[in-house]
Amino acid sequence: MKWQSALAIYTLFWAMSVFFVLPFGVRTSEEAGVPLVPGQSPSAPHDFRPMRILVRTTIVATVLFGAFYLNYIYGWVTADMLDWVH
Incomplete structure (x- = not known):
């Protein structure tokens, strides 16, 4: 995998993770x-x-x-494993 591809995928994981992290630990003024x-x-x-x-x-x-x-290196889950219609 090229480093540019790895950086792009990491950036996508980071952007997705923001939405997972934001709700945790939030306290309103009332609380x-x-x-x-x-x-x-x-x-x-x-x-x-x-x-x-x-x-x-x-x-x-x-x-x-x-x-x-x-998973990319060791191939634990591949596209062939996810083909349920086949």
Whole structure:
């Protein structure tokens, strides 16, 4: 596999992982016991920490890409195995 292909696939895993990571650890102002700012949505996160999300997303994406790459090398699951109509 070329490094450009690996980078593109890792980027896709990273972008997909953001949606897995975002909902975890979110606390609203009501849950934190802090009054709402006028105009603030009640469902808005109280303390948004983008660095924590970036680190968690990178860890999840790296694990998923590692599993993908190992499958690419060792061929644990191939396209022929997934052909149920055949």
